[in-house]
Amino acid sequence: xxxxxxxxxxxxxxxxxxxxxxxxxxxxxxxxxxxxxxxxxxxxxxxxxxxxxxxxxxxxxxxxxxxxxxxxxxxxxxxxxxxxxxxxxxxxxxxxxxxxxxxxxxxxxxxxxxxxxxxxxxxxxxxxxxxxxxxxxxxxxxxxxxxxxxxxxxxxxxxxxxxxxxxxxxxxxxxxxxxxxxxxxxxxxxxxxxxxxxxxxxxxxxxxxxxxxxxxxxxxxxxxxxxxxxxxxxxxxxxxxxxxxxxxxxxxxxxxxxxxxxxxxxxxxxxxxxxxxxxxxxxxxxxxxxxxxxxxxxxxxxxxxxxxxxxxxxxxxxxxxx
Amino acid sequence: xxxxxxxxxxxxxxxxxxxxxxxxxxxxxxxxxxxxxxxxxxxxxxxxxxxxxxxxxxxxxxxxxxxxxxxxxxxxxxxxxxxxxxxxxxxxxxxxxxxxxxxxxxxxxxxxxxxxxxxxxxxxxxxxxxxxxxxxxxxxxxxxxxxxxxxxxxxxxxxxxxxxxxxxxxxxxxxxxxxxxxxxxxxxxxxxxxxxxxxxxxxxxxxxxxxxxxxxxxxxxxxxxxxxxxxxxxxxxxxxxxxxxxxxxxxxxxxxxxxxxxxxxxxxxxxxxxxxxxxxxxxxxxxxxxxxxxxxxxxxxxxxxxxxxxxxxxxxxxxxxxxxxxxxxxxxxxxxxxxxx
Amino acid sequence: xxxxxxxxxxxxxxxxxxxxxxxxxxxxxxxxxxxxxxxxxxxxxxxxxxxxxxxxxxxxxxxxxxxxxxxxxxxxxxxxxxxxxxxxxxxxxxxxxxxxxxxxxxxxxxxxxxxxxxxxxxxxxxxxxxxxxxxxxxxxxxxxxxxxxxxxxxxxxxxxxxxxxxxxxxxxxxxxxxxxxxxxxxxxxxxxxxxxxxxxxxxxxxxxxxxxxxxxxxxxxxxxxxxxxxxxxxxxxxxxxxxxxxxxxxxxxxxxxxxxxxxxxxxxxxxxxxxxxxxxxxxxxxxxxxxxxxxxxxxxxxxxxxxxxxxxxxxxxxxxxxxxxxxxxx
Numbered sequence: 001x002x003x004x005x006x007x008x009x010x011x012x013x014x015x016x017x018x019x020x021x022x023x024x025x026x027x028x029x030x031x032x033x034x035x036x037x038x039x040x041x042x043x044x045x046x047x048x049x050x051x052x053x054x055x056x057x058x059x060x061x062x063x064x065x066x067x068x069x070x071x072x073x074x075x076x077x078x079x080x081x082x083x084x085x086x087x088x089x090x091x092x093x094x095x096x097x098x099x100x101x102x103x104x105x106x107x108x109x110x111x112x113x114x115x116x117x118x119x120x121x122x123x124x125x126x127x128x129x130x131x132x133x134x135x136x137x138x139x140x141x142x143x144x145x146x147x148x149x150x151x152x153x154x155x156x157x158x159x160x161x162x163x164x165x166x167x168x169x170x171x172x173x174x175x176x177x178x179x180x181x182x183x184x185x186x187x188x189x190x191x192x193x194x195x196x197x198x199x200x201x202x203x204x205x206x207x208x209x210x211x212x213x214x215x216x217x218x219x220x221x222x223x224x225x226x227x228x229x230x231x232x233x234x235x236x237x238x239x240x241x242x243x244x245x246x247x248x249x250x251x252x253x254x255x256x257x258x259x260x261x262x263x264x265x266x267x268x269x270x271x272x273x274x275x276x277x278x279x280x281x282x283x284x285x286x287x288x289x290x291x292x293x294x295x296x297x298x299x300x301x302x303x304x305x306x307x308x309x310x311x312x313x314x315x316x317x318x319x320x321x322x
Numbered sequence: 323x324x325x326x327x328x329x330x331x332x333x334x335x336x337x338x339x340x341x342x343x344x345x346x347x348x349x350x351x352x353x354x355x356x357x358x359x360x361x362x363x364x365x366x367x368x369x370x371x372x373x374x375x376x377x378x379x380x381x382x383x384x385x386x387x388x389x390x391x392x393x394x395x396x397x398x399x400x401x402x403x404x405x406x407x408x409x410x411x412x413x414x415x416x417x418x419x420x421x422x423x424x425x426x427x428x429x430x431x432x433x434x435x436x437x438x439x440x441x442x443x444x445x446x447x448x449x450x451x452x453x454x455x456x457x458x459x460x461x462x463x464x465x466x467x468x469x470x471x472x473x474x475x476x477x478x479x480x481x482x483x484x485x486x487x488x489x490x491x492x493x494x495x496x497x498x499x500x501x502x503x504x505x506x507x508x509x510x511x512x513x514x515x516x517x518x519x520x521x522x523x524x525x526x527x528x529x530x531x532x533x534x535x536x537x538x539x540x541x542x543x544x545x546x547x548x549x550x551x552x553x554x555x556x557x558x559x560x561x562x563x564x565x566x567x568x569x570x571x572x573x574x575x576x577x578x579x580x581x582x583x584x585x586x587x588x589x590x591x592x593x594x595x596x597x598x599x600x601x602x603x604x605x606x607x608x609x610x611x612x613x614x615x616x617x618x619x620x621x622x623x624x625x626x627x628x629x630x631x632x633x634x635x636x637x638x639x640x641x642x643x644x645x646x647x648x649x650x651x652x653x654x655x656x657x658x659x660x661x662x663x
Numbered sequence: 664x665x666x667x668x669x670x671x672x673x674x675x676x677x678x679x680x681x682x683x684x685x686x687x688x689x690x691x692x693x694x695x696x697x698x699x700x701x702x703x704x705x706x707x708x709x710x711x712x713x714x715x716x717x718x719x720x721x722x723x724x725x726x727x728x729x730x731x732x733x734x735x736x737x738x739x740x741x742x743x744x745x746x747x748x749x750x751x752x753x754x755x756x757x758x759x760x761x762x763x764x765x766x767x768x769x770x771x772x773x774x775x776x777x778x779x780x781x782x783x784x785x786x787x788x789x790x791x792x793x794x795x796x797x798x799x800x801x802x803x804x805x806x807x808x809x810x811x812x813x814x815x816x817x818x819x820x821x822x823x824x825x826x827x828x829x830x831x832x833x834x835x836x837x838x839x840x841x842x843x844x845x846x847x848x849x850x851x852x853x854x855x856x857x858x859x860x861x862x863x864x865x866x867x868x869x870x871x872x873x874x875x876x877x878x879x880x881x882x883x884x885x886x887x888x889x890x891x892x893x894x895x896x897x898x899x900x901x902x903x904x905x906x907x908x909x910x911x912x913x914x915x916x917x918x919x920x921x922x923x924x925x926x927x928x929x930x931x932x933x934x935x936x937x938x939x940x941x942x943x944x945x946x947x948x949x950x951x952x953x954x955x956x957x958x959x960x961x962x963x964x965x966x967x968x969x970x971x972x973x974x975x976x977x978x979x980x981x982x983x984x985x986x987x988x989x990x991x992x993x
Binding site: 154157158159160161162163164165166167169170171173174247251252254255258259260261269270273274276277281282283285287290291293294295297298299300301302304305306309 | 690808813814816819825925926928929933947952956958959963
């Protein structure tokens with residue numbers, strides 16, 4: 001029963017519930033796991049059939065892959081290291097410097113390519129740590145129920161209410177050591193409640209299903225049941241949640257870096273924008289300094305969102321448009 | 323003739339093409355008659371029933387015609403059907419438990435429905451609703467409650483009242499007893515009878531997989547198998563002397579009260595219904611039928627082998643070849659219409 | 664219903680407790696010497712280091728046992744005394760916060776409310792009309808994916824730098840002195856608009872998409888089907904779907920507050936807009952940890968209050984929550 005405002009409705013409905021991960025809120029939690037297919041082979045071919053035909057999935061995935069490719073290859077083909085002072089400050093984008101240079105003469109294309117790498121890294125770290133903590137706690141709470149469950153719900157309700165960015169700022173401004181690892185893990189630690197909640201709800205609803213009872217009857221131990229019965233049914237759902245978390249982490253990291261709190265030994269997209277603003281790029285019309293980083297980040301996250309929705313449609317027939 | 327369905331076929335759209343869920347179904351229901359439409363899951367009974375009231379986007383009528391009270395029912399034309407719904411034809415859906423919106427009080431819901439039908443004298447209708455609520459033992463304060471405040475049985479009964487509020491000519495009741503306990507099942511069954519007797523509805527098509535309820539409530543029963551009509555007869559006749567092999571097997575597999583497992587095992591019908599995506603040619607029960615023979619590779623027509631008893635089976639048609647009633651579809655013996663309350 | 668609100672209050676109090684504890688705990692419970700950590704960012708001569716160390720030790724109250732430091736902190740919070748700002752000494756932290764708060768609220772509240780309301784309308788409309796859906800949906804995803812800092816740079820660039828429609832920094836014209844005259848107010852609004860637009864646009868997409876999905880779901884669910892089966896006009900069906908969809912959307916608003924505040928902060932910093940975000944930035948760059956601690960508490964309080972307000976609204980519009988404690992009547 002949807003009892004309170006700060007609980008998301010307990011059992012996720014197809015594509016409907018807002019706010020799975022903070023920054024990419026209302027795209028919504030993906031729908032619950034579909035019915036267990038009686039014919040596994042059919043399910044796989046169904047997936048392939050629908051998957052390839054789903055425009056959103058294809059588009060999103062392709063765009064994302066392109067960007068990942070760019071993140072891998074870009075720094076390799078960049079002519080200069082991102083922080084090297086080339087002696088050509090404030091160049092318009094051109095043949096020598098594809099995206100121009102900043103006030104110090106650093107190559108902005110190189111900064112973009114390297115920044116992309118950092119963003120993906122933070123995304124993986126953030127989503128990974130959030131998923132790890134969230135799934136563990138969510139499974140436990142959903143499976144055991146009772147006091148453990150109540151405690152987890154209380155904990156997630158509380159953490160969710162504290163604004164992630166502000167918490168990060170308070171912690172980060174105190175720490176002297178700044179690294180991507182720290183940033184990623186801490187982002188994960190502020191966003192895990194979203195995962196935990198979703199996982200808990202799914203585990204809860206699945207635990208009462210018949211195939212779980214069957215497994216219990218045949219004497220399987222709880223952990224083994226979770227791994228072999230529940231998790232596969234949630235796999236598609238979990239995957240969608242993690243994708244959203246990935247995008248959310250990247251956005252959060254960009255804001256964090258923009259505030260100047262991010263690691264300064266590496267170049268990130270947020271940092272580039274921070275530099276642009278601090279050096280009055282707006283006033284001097286140096287648009288090539290701040291427009292590409294944000295635009296690319298938007299593309300990265302948008303592609304994820306679109307692919308996510310497409311994937312949700314593939315997993316949940318109800319959402320497919322007729 | 324209250325309701326006449328001729329050769330109705332309904333298909334579902336799927337990415338593999340259209341799946342015909344109901345194939346060339348014909349039957350009639352007289353005024354005041356309660357006809358049970360029975361069969362297993364996937365037999366097409368729900369499809370037919372729902373098609374008569376509301377064809378949603380996934381379904382389409384691929385053939386046939388329906389007339390109610392002598393006028394054609396434009397089931398494929400959503401806009402034309404809108405005013406006829408609830409007034410001429412009405413539905414108690416299979417999902418009655420979740421059919422009532424949770425954020426509106428029952429009374430407000432009814433008011434909005436009445437407004438949609440441009441009923442001016444709403445007070446009179448609401449007063450009538452209160453009377454009917456009282457009739458079945460519900461308090462009239464139900465109108466000021468939300469659906470989640472009612473128990474399952476109450477919701478089912480409220481839905482029935484709502485669907486019959488404007489005295490439709492045809493009520494399609496889809497699995498109205500399936501989600502209920504036995505005593506509530508009986509109450510709902512009696513409610514249907516009462517409503518029919520009082521003239522709140524003229525004809526009823528009760529869709530269910532539970533033959534025992536039909537034995538209590540229905541005047542006649544139609545059995546569907548794999549999208550086609552297999553047999554149709556008055557309830558007593560069908561239950562006591564079924565002719566179609568499928569019906570016989572179905573009735574034989576019902577457990578008898580008092581029977582112990584060491585006296586007899588529960589017999590089922592071996593095999594499964596054919597897939598409707600690519601149905602086999604000829605009689606669809608052929609693969610599971612103990613009497614199948616060469617002629618069964620052609621689709622048997624629904625023939626009237628005895629007065630008022632229609633069967634779609636070559637074996638039965640052959641056996642009863644000499645009897646009166648030769649393959650034409652005739653309405654069943656008229657059921658007396660009770661006095662209007 | 665009272666039980667529901669009571670439970671919520673307990674949650675909020677616990678959240679406040681956790682918030683205060685975290686706020687206090689970070690410098691005190693993190694490894695290492697807290698003052699040393701803070702001072703490491705200043706470049707100081709050894710004598711000023713010693714003096715500053717002494718000052719900080721006093722302000723942090725490190726000479727008393729840990730538990731007492733914790734209680735002292737609580738005392739400060741509850742009496743509204745969050746200490747003196749290091750950067751803007753001798754100004755009190757609370758004074759600085761209260762001076763900045765109106766600017767932030769002026770930005771946050773209209774942007775949130777408007778993007779929520781308009782986004783919901785757009786989403787619901789998109790759920791019904793295919794052609795609208797085809798444009799709203801992709802735009803919505805794009806808007807949602809936009810990082811706040813980026814839009815906070817692009818918008819003033821286009822509308823301030825390229826086309827000189829609006830100013831790109833500060834809360835009001837720097838040549839004016841704050842006063843309740845029309846010139847000042849006009850300047851306030853002038854400087855307010857671009858930050859407002861930024862926060863508004865990014866939030867809009869999310870609401871639109873969320874509502875669209877919810878409405879589509881509602882339009883296909885059992886209660887909508889039943890209404891149609893009983894011949895209700897599509898307008899009635901839509902109205903019911905919208906009403907049902909609004910509830911989880913409202914839940915979502917409460918969950919989004921954290922994000923909205925984050926976005927607000929980033930936007931203020933980009934615009935040099937004198938709200939709490941800007942204050943945070945000053946605190947960060949000047950290593951003014953006391954100020955930061957104080958702002959954190961206020962933000963936490965603000966979020967809790969907002970959550971509570973939304974809870975109240977939710978209870979009044981959702982009959983299930985209102986009546987759930989009374990149980991179903993048989």
